[in-house]
Amino acid sequence: MVFADLEARAAALDAADPLAPRRGLFHLPEGVIYLDGNSLGALPLSVPGRIAAVLREEWGEGLIRSWNEAGWIDLPARVAAKIARLIGAEPNAVLVGDSTTVNVFKTLDAALRLVPDRRVVLTDSGNFPTDIYAAEGLAGLRAGGFEIRIVRPDEVASAIGDDVAVVMLTEVDYRTGRRHDMKAITAHAHAAGAVTLWDLAHSAGALPVDLVGAGADFAVGCGYKYLNGGPGAPAFLYVAPRHLGSVTPALPGWLGHAAPFAFDLGYRPAPGIERMRTGTPGVLGVAALDAALDVFEGVDMAVVAEKAARLAGLFVEGVERACRDLVLAGPRDPALRGSQVSFHAEEGYAVMQALIARGVIGDFRAPDIVRFGFTPLYVSHRDAVRAAATLAAVVNERLWDEPRFKVKAKVT
Amino acid sequence: MVFADLEARAAALDAADPLAPRRGLFHLPEGVIYLDGNSLGALPLSVPGRIAAVLREEWGEGLIRSWNEAGWIDLPARVAAKIARLIGAEPNAVLVGDSTTVNVFKTLDAALRLVPDRRVVLTDSGNFPTDIYAAEGLAGLRAGGFEIRIVRPDEVASAIGDDVAVVMLTEVDYRTGRRHDMKAITAHAHAAGAVTLWDLAHSAGALPVDLVGAGADFAVGCGYKYLNGGPGAPAFLYVAPRHLGSVTPALPGWLGHAAPFAFDLGYRPAPGIERMRTGTPGVLGVAALDAALDVFEGVDMAVVAEKAARLAGLFVEGVERACRDLVLAGPRDPALRGSQVSFHAEEGYAVMQALIARGVIGDFRAPDIVRFGFTPLYVSHRDAVRAAATLAAVVNERLWDEPRFKVKAKVT
Structure with missing residues (x-):
């Protein structure tokens, strides 16, 4: 299936695309259209050389001296400053390390301590x-516990009552791409006496995020999706500077101590965001993320988001024109969603396997979502149109209906 | 300074050393004697090639498919099985990931839940x-809190009273090298109704450890010291299988869920050790550790410990013969210590800097400890003798007494 008119439009858009040259900064397999950068970003070409140098020169030759001489000790802070620019944070308010989950644990505890008289996390x-x-x-750990109140996404604003301590949300829904209005919800939460914890897993590196402008209190995010830090890359967390002085870390560790190398038996928190650090950062992972973030140098996130909307728009137009069996999941309006689109698809798992076998990589999310991430630094408008044509063919021609596409892998 | 007799003994020992060929598995800088493998192990030569393949082939070409096709999802379990052999653990009782500190937090909470009527961590x-x-x-988090009772190392056994819930110890003291008797203390703790949490940071890969034989309950350890996993490598934790069924994780996360890809809103723990997992493992760090652990293939840890004792013995003999200003810190008997020796040294910081400038790398621990780790897979008997001679010269000839050796670096 070919969409001649869409192809022509896409070609014109590619020719005028200021981000087109960025594709050359990535390794992309031959014959693959990669629409799963919202699960694992593609490999920036700067990473292998950087890691080889970290291994051979810094670790191999420098050994323990590299904590000082190669600047390993300050590396997480340098990476954090790069991320801070992408999420509209103050430069010294971001910490890189641990996993997103551990960072949720840390920041949620810190948030709860700011509102000690309330016991609801919304x-x-x-x-x-x-x-x-x-x-x-x-x-389960905290004295007195607290209630985790789970509402539908569209009910969040009305559910922020005066018993809510923390509003904890992922800005962009990992299945549908629906995007919360961070600024409005944060204002609403503050008016009700609550604080906010935003998970930016599907936002950082995909959309313009403005934590300062939104007045956000805490945030966390993922290093391996749109930030392209590699599989299981270190995550990050954010604490608004106004809260830092009063934050007591739930998970204190030696590198968050005010004087780590004094080896005191008692914990004293470091003055700044470092107090939220627990153990020794994984240098390989942090260095890979550092090199990966260079692809964003000089990039305006508003331009990225505009291109993402065009990519997703072309894709949806193509799919819906050719294929009535796929129903859009999540918002149609790009302003209301993140950098992905999803469709409900019967036999979605097999559909995605068949699609991957034809070189278009997205992913499947139970129970019936086929999901496509648009990463404007390395996906072209023509990719979007061709992916739509391939998906339509897989569904219309029932190309998914082979036993091999129905065998579930461990990671699905 | 040269010790002709010690050099001759060392040469004979090197010639007969069954571990001598292992040195060829490591990258070691020219002109350096590295006695800091207890802080950061040397680079195994297998690591750079493995990581290059993970980057180019698995991440770059395989992209998201590599979770299944390159086996990333099972990689931590394969690494855990290698570590299990080195620490005398059951193969399915070890989990690789996070930092040692996070793992202490997780396992200490699990240990405390086993003894709910007591409130002392010794x-x-x-x-x-x-x-x-x-x-x-x-x-600070747990309902009711608990007391952290800190005694001197030699008081531990007598301090295990019937109010103690958990005996939490590092087997080998990071400063003095003094080694606790894990089996005796564990038996003592059990007799008193307590459980044990052992930190193996300075044991794993250095000494024969027998968690099963000791009847240990919980353990944690470090990937970047004697296991040579690289700076900030993933750590590990151990839960005795008899406790696994009743362990509720303090830090539950999606990859510890019984069905991670069902994306249920409620947590159900995985049946085995995986329930202790929190977030997505850092594949680069885990892969480096995996490749690094191959240097232990076929190695008998008893042979490693015997050589470590000989290396340290030669070093102490040389230092004490030549230099009266250095006082041994910690036990003289190798059976009572780990794979390191330390000396009290006035101006120890400057002494260590001067020593490093002469190609012998150990480290300094406040207030006055110069510390030397012996890693038998890549340190020779002649290295030990030469290091002793260099240290004696630095102290006797006051070679440390230059301003440049007294300027403290960030990491000391």
Whole structure:
């Protein structure tokens, strides 16, 4: 199936695309259209060389001296400053390390301590489950516990009552792409005496995020999706500077101590965001993320978001024109969603396997969502149109109806 | 300074050393004698090639498919099985991931839940401070809190009273090298109705450890010291299988869920050790550790420990013969210590800097400890003798007495 008119439009858009040259900064497999950068970003070409140098020169030759001489000790702070620019944070308010889940645990505890007289954490059913699991773990630990109140995404604003301590949301829904209005919800939460914890897993590196402008209190995010830090890359967390002085870390560790190398038996928090650090950062992962973030140098996130909307728009137009069996999941209006679109699809798992076998990689999310992420730094408008044509062919011609496409892998 | 007799003995020992060929598995800088493998192990030569393949082939070409096709999802379990052999653990009782500090937090909470009627965590002043900080954090969170009782290392056995819930110790003291008797203390703790949490940071890969034989309940350990996993490598934790069924994770996360890809809003723990997992493992760090652990293939840890004792013995003999200003810190008997020796040294910081400038790398621990780790897979007997001669020269000839050696670096 070919969409001649869409192809022509896409070609014109590609020719005029200021981000087109960025594609050359990535390794992309031959014959693959990659629409799963919202699960694992593609490999920036700067990463292998950087990591080889970290291994051979810094670790191999420098050994323990590299904590000082190669600047390993300050590396997480340098990476945090790069991320801060992408999410509209103050430069010294971001910490890189641990996993997103651990960071939810840390920041949710810190948030709860700011509102000691309330016992409700409000979240929605579109949050990524691990955030809720971390909250469950914390509720089981904390004296008195707390209630985790889960509402539908569209009910969040009205559910912010005066018993809510923390509004904990993922800005962009991992399945449908629906985007919360961070500024409005944060203002609403503050007016009700609550604080906010935003998970930026599907926002950072995808959309313009303005934590300062929104007045956000806490945030966390993922290093391996739109930030392209590699599989299981270190995550990050944000604490608004106005809260930092009063934050007591739930998970204190030696590198968050005011004087780590004094080896005191008692904990004293470091003055700044470092107090939220727990153990020794994984240098390989942080260095890979550092090199990866260079692809964003000089990039205006508003331009990225505009292109993402065009990519997704072309894709949806193509799919809907050719294929009536796929129903859009989530908002049609790009202003209301993140950098992805999803469709409900019967036999969605097999559909996605068949699509991958034809070189278009998206992913499947139970129970019936086929999901496509648009990463404007390395996806072209023509990619979007061709992916739509391939998806329509897979569905219309029932190309998914082979036993091999129905065998579930461990990671689905 | 040269010790002709010690050099001759060392040469003979090197010639007969069954571990000598292992040195060829590591990258070691020219002109350096590296006695800091207890802080950061040397680079195994297998690591750069493995990581290059993970980057180019698995991440770059395979992209998201590599979770299944390159086996990323099972990689932590394969690494855990390698570590299990080195620490005498059951193969399915070890989990790789997070930092040691986070793992102390997780396992200490699990241990406390086993003894709900007691409120004392007993530790000693030789424990690495971060373990105590993690306990402080947990005490601040847990309903009712608990007391962290810190005694001197030699008082531990007599301090295990019937109010103690958990005996939390690092087997080998990071400063003095003094080694606790894990089996005796564990038996003592059990007799008193307590459970044990052992930090193996300075044991795993250095000494024969027998968690099963000792009847240990919980353990944690570090990937970047004797296991050579690289700076900030993933850590590990151990839960005795008899406890696994009743362990509720303090830090639950999506990859510890019984069905991670069902994306349920409520947490249900995985049946086995995986329930202790929180977030997505950092694949680069886990892969580096995996490749690094191959240097232990076929190695008998008893042979490693015997060589370590000989290396340290030669070093102490040389230092003490030549230099009266250095006083041994910690036990003289190798059976009572780990794979390191330390000396009290006035101006120890400057002494260590001067020593490093002469190609012998150990490290300094406040207030006055110069510390030397012996890693038998890549340190020779002649290295030990030459290091002793260099240290004696630095002290006797006051070679440390230059301003440049007294300027403290960030990491000291």
